[in-house]
Amino acid sequence: MKSTLTVTLVLFACVAFAQSTPNDGIRAAVLDYVEGFYEGDTVKLKRSVASNLYKYGYWRDAKTNKYAGEPMTFREAVDYSKGVMAKKRFAKADAPKTIVILDEEEQVAAAKLTAWWGIDYLLLAKKDGKWMIEQVLWQGPLETIKKL
DSSP: OHHHHHHHHHHHHHHHHHSOOTTHHHHHHHHHHHHHHHHTOHHHHHHHEEEEEEEEEEEEOTTTOOEEEEEEEHHHHHHHHHHHHHHTOOOOTTOOOEEEEEEEOSSEEEEEEEETTEEEEEEEEEETTEEEEEEEEEEEOOHHHHTO
8 A cells, every 4th residue: 555655656746747847838938039039930939929029129339338229029020030041140059048037927927038139038928828928128238148
């Protein structure tokens, strides 16, 4: 009887461990997003980004050293990804893509991505059971990323 209970508990633990963790869907969406840009893969990008995407970023002007802002829509993100593929301007193999899940609720989540262009803060929503990126606020490039 004891051994049956032990085996049952071990099997239950193995099955529980093999199942995905709650934030796997968030991590997958952010990874598809960054790889969509890095690889010029519009399938990955469209799989992770909501059609109502609003992305806004701050980049530093090399001449003035001041930050300027720039918006990006879903269509512009897809076009950028297409341009990466057309020009074969892929990210380096060792380009950073560090993902940190900041918060997860039932319907919304927040994540931070470190990429070659800087830091992205992403807001995601669950749509039909799938995590999709709806808003992105980014800044880049950062000195710490340039050194990587």
